[in-house]
Every structure is written in structure tokens, then in C-alpha cells.
Amino acid sequence: METTDTGIVPFASPASAAGAPFVTEPQRYDGILLAGFGGPEGQEDVIPFLRNVTRGRGIPDERLEEVAHHYRHFGGVSPINAQNRALKQALEAELARRGIDLPVYWGNRNWGPYLEDAVSQAAEEGNTRLLAFATSAYSSFSSCRQYREDFARVLTSTGLAGTVTIDKIRQFFDHPGFVDAFVPGVVDAVSELWREGEPAPRVLFTTHSIPTEDARRSGPRDLDLGEGGAYEAQHRAVAEAVMRRAAERDARMADVAWELVYQSRSGPASQPWLEPDIVDRITELPAEGVTSLAIVPVGFVSDHMEVMWDLDNEALEAAEEAGLRAIRTPTPGVDPVYVSGIIDLVEERMAAVPREDRPHVTDLGPWFDVCRPACCENVRAGFKPAAAGIAP
Template identity: 50%
Template sequence: MPEAPETPATAAASPAVPYAPYDALLLLSFGGPEGPEDVVPFLENVTRGRGIPRERLAEVGQHYFRFGGVSPINEQNRRLLSAIRADLAEQGLDLPVYWGNRNWAPYLTDTLREIAAAGHRRVLTLATSAYSAYSGCRQYRENLADALLELRAEGAPGANELRVDKLRVYYNHPGFVGPMVDAALAALDTLPAEARAGAHLAFTTHSIPTAMADSSGAPDDPARSRPGGAYVAQHLDVARLVAQGVADATGVAERPWELVYQSRSGAPHIPWLEPDVCDHLEALHAKGVPGVVMVPIGFVSDHMEVKYDLDTEAAAKAEELGLPAARAATVGTDERFVAGVRRLVLERAATERGERPERCALGDLGPSHDLCPAGCCPALRGSRPAAAGADWTD
């Protein structure tokens, strides 16, 4: 998958500090338990305010207990953090990179306190969610606002001058799409030889309430008027890109594919995006499909929802059906994704300086907005302050 070249003209125009005005990068993620004793407290953090009984949390926690009570996400974030730091250093960019989580240590508020105490004032945030939706974008912005307001209320040094921005959603950046194409091809190669030519691609992502999906994206985004809003439109755009990349590489022009969903957690009476991946596997088997590759385009790393919902539940369903199935890797710390993060940082910095950098994006939807407008990806109920957007006042 091609990437935009760094031309001599672009390099000559770069300032002495190409990431200015930013002086720190924040990796912002979901977080996860790192031992059995962490599981229920972690789930209490995730579900706070929803009135879910502790007994139910213990039941949900069995997913984590199957893996020793440890979510893989924190270790994956440590690797990504190291990879980003190494990539920046190799390029001669002395940009400090920090890491904070929404729901477990290192907590976002503590990380921002550390950033402010170190003297940084302009922070650019990379969220480990590539798409537009309340839970994947605006909720992270709300968490940033909560942390900033808390630090200001406690009088933390530098908190009043701390400004936080967020990188645009990057689902269609070459650094994200290219690794997904190669991962799908690698998984396809693990299927029995006789199943490969006719194998279907099942692109998986997190199911969300249909009402949340329909309102995803900016108010003036044409995709928001479609069923599923920007959330579904963005996933379909990536799925088409990856399916085409697989078709080009394998010579199978008509490679059937579908966007399917996983990890539903809501009440049964509330409509969520469908079909569920396990239901989809049953439908493929009923059609006589010889094999399937599950491609988790909705996720950045192989965290618990990938390891359990796909590698455990969906894999068990495929085995029960006798349907040959493979699961493609997520982008993780692929060097193209890590380099893509760097390019996104430099792109946003140049924009902040009033320049007009090339904004790389594949597919039909083009690059997303840098600054989320008012009303972007709203919550289903209520309204809370959200930083890093047009409706936030520093």
C-alpha cells in the first residue's frame, strides 16, 4: 500500500522543530486489568454510573480470568509506546511521548499531571481508536476534559496553561490500511489450500447501539445522514480497500466480504449493529462457503475483545460448524502504522502553524477533520464537556 513520499521541497520548508507548536505526545487508551485482583475494580471503572451489580461484573470478569486476570492491552500499549519513541528518535525528533488510560493505571489524570509538571503545555493526543463514534472519539475527549478540569480544580502546577489537541481519526491512513491488507493475506494463507480461493472475508468491529452509530461523525458529514452514520461508512470504506488489496494480491477478482460486528454488551431490547460475527459464521456455513478470514479492522491491537470474542468464541463456533477459519492480526506495532503516527503528528503540527501539508487518506471519504465540531459524535443521553474540539474553551 503506497505511502506519501517526503519530498525535498517539503523537507526544506520544515521548521527547526517540525512538531512545533506541540511539545508532548500522549498515547491515550482504554486500559485493562493486570492481575485477578484488578478485574472487578477495573470493570467497576468501565461501568461506573450504570448501576450494574457487582455479581454481574464478576460474571463478565470470567473473560479476563480465562487469561489469568490480565488484559493484553496494557502490554500492547507499552510496546506501541516504545515503538513510537524509537521511531521518533530515529527521525531525530525529540518529542516526549507519554501514556495514559481511561479506566486503569496509568490513569489519564495522573499522566496529564506528570506532563504539566514537566513543563509541557501543548499536548497532541493519539487515541487507540481509529474511527468516529461516541465511544471511540468523543468519550476520549470527555475524559480529557474531566482530567483537565480536575487538575485545574486542585491547582496542579501548569494545569491552567495546558492545552490538549487530538489527532484526526486515522482509519483510512495508509499506515493503518496497508498492514491490514498484509494481515488478511497472511491469515488467508493459513487456511487449507482448497479453501483459499473461495474464502470469504468477514471484517469485524465493535458493535454499538444503532442510535449511537446513526449520530456518529460531524453534523455536516454526508455520511451521518446514512444508516450507521460515519461509523459504518468509515468501516465500509476500509473494508473495500482491504478487500481490493487482497483481491489484487491473490488474483481472485470477486472476493466476497461483509462487515460484521462483535462484543455487544447492551440490554437485549436496545438495537445494536448486526450481524454478530458468530451468526455470520453460521450463515456462511449454511451457504457452503469453504472458509473465512476474520479481519478485525475495528481494532488497533489484539486486546481482550479480539482474544476472547474472536480467538475464543468465534473460533469455537467455526470449529463447531466445521468451517475453516483464520483471524488476521491487528496493526499493533507494525512499522508502517508507527511511521503513520509520526506523519499524522507532523501533519497536524504543520496545520497548527498555518501551513497546508498533504493529508494522506485512502478510499472515498478523504481525511477527517482535525478539530471536532460542536455536535460531533454526541452521547445518547446528556451532554458533558469535551476537550480537543470546537466547543471546548481552554
């Protein structure tokens, strides 16, 4: 994977400022910035939170209330903040186990604790060189570039640009710590579902749908990864890797068919989004002779609202109505394999491990340390200042 450098990287550490795809100089960091999406923690938080998520789009509260019922079903509490608290503790424990003296600061895009608070706290404590880990493994505007824009916005709004630097670990979709966290769940689900005399279960790998134009622009512009861009290509590659590694544990898995599906579409009907939708696909499977399926939320690092509502409610209900036995497999969460993998990536970046020595389980990786020019464009808003990448 080769690209051309056209500029320097704003808000970056000295080791990353020149814009090389893979850093070659070891870098000392003062802290880790855990960047999350955020979620409401009570009924009164739901609409203000959704206003934050949709800021700038002019969506009235009555339309937001149509989405709010997902959160209200769970008492107005999104699981995501509790999950990130647990992840923060797990990361701190793994750092301590390895003897790495780095504090972990946690901040969100859309709800408290906000990224502004986390970065300001780090600066107040004298920790001004931060390495960020965003809770999303893949390349797209919403899953990577928007976090990088958040970092730039926060550094500018707090007046800390020039004092605090923020780098970001590489997109970790094909790091073995992420991929291997899915494998036991897939093997266990298929083993439980597969009954003698019946066809093999179908495995549906699912991720959040995004507009097709956003997908096409995901990843660096000079990489030809098809109409679905890096976003679709990365998910397909990871699904294939999960099935391959599952077959190494149970040879029967080599005979199990799988496919990539999408969920949680939220755009207008006139706007094309990635398909097929998981519920639509489930309704078609009985006619294809399928009697059972494993649903693998490969696009999610933990049990987000989209997992708990769109899969555990809507998708499993669709399977029941179609007469299919179905199991939803676990997300990485705080699986020790996943947590260890994150800290592996932190150490990799600090040590400037050569590209050829970096672990990856697909032909797409390892992904870049420094995002490339014009990477993951926002079709609607264009390019805004962003950290951890070369300006377009």
C-alpha cells in the first residue's frame, strides 16, 4: 500500500508530523486518549444526546423521538458509557501488568465525559503528548475521520493546540487481537446450532450501514478498493479471516457459508445506503434452505445500542418469525485478547515497529499510522481540520 505525501500533519507529535504512512522514529507518550461515541444515562438525557449526535442537521425533536424509543426501552440508558468505563479499567490493568506507566483519559464525542474535558485534564496534569484509541476499528468518515476532526476541534477550542499533540493508533480491523475476539463465539454458535441431518448454519456478519457515497470515499482516495471503499473491503476481509481462523479450531467451519450484511440505516429512503439489510436478508433465508444462523456483530467493539436493539430485538425477532434458530455472538467488549491487542498497538506505535513486522491477518493491513490526504471525506460537509492525518 503506497501513497504520496503532500504535506505535514497538524497537531502531531514530532515522530508523526512529517506525514510518513508508517512512523520510523520511536515516540514517548504521556497518556492514552480513549475516544468514544457517548450515550445517555437517563431518560432526561435522551433528547439532548440525540441533539448532539445530529447537530447541524436541523432535525426537530419530534423526529428525534422516533429514535429515542430505542433508548427509552432500556430506561434511557445507553450501554456504551458503562462499557467504556469497563474498557478503561481493563486497559489500565493491562498497562500496569506490563509495567507501562501511562494514564488513560476517556472522553466522548456526544455525551459526558466529553473529549474537551479529557484533553484539558491531561494538559492540567502535564501530560501533553497523547496517543488516541477510538472505539471503532474500520475506515470511514464516522468511524475514523470524524474522531480525528474531534481531536482538532477540541485542541482548537480549548486553546491547547501547540501545547498538546494527539496521534492515533492505526485502524485495527485486522489486528489479531480484534479478529480473534470474534472466533470463539462463531465456533460455539455454529456448534450449538448445527444439528445432524440439517444444513449448516448460515453466518451473517453485520455492521452499521453507511451511505454508499461515504463508503466509496472511505480510506485513501488513491486506493482502488471497489465501490464500497475501504469500509466494505475491510469488513469483508475481516469476516473471511474470522471464518478461516474458526476453521483452524473446528474443521467443519470450512463448510459453513457466510455473508456480509448491514444494519441500523437511518438516512432518507431516497439516499442509497450499503445493503443488504440484515432483517431483509433473514426473511429470504428459509427459501434458500437455511434453518439456522449465527449473527456476528463484526462492525462493533462492544454491545452498543445498535447491537442490543437492532440485533437482539429486531434481527432475532425476524429470525423467530421466519422459523430460524438464531444466536447472536459476542462483541470483543473487554475480552483479554482484545484488550491485550490494544496495548500491543500502543507499544507498536511507541516503538515504531517496522511495517513488515506488524501483525495483521488480512492482505489489506497493516493500516496506516498517519491517515493519508483526502482520506474518508464527508460528502455533505467536505474536509474540516483533523489531527493524525495529512491535510487534503
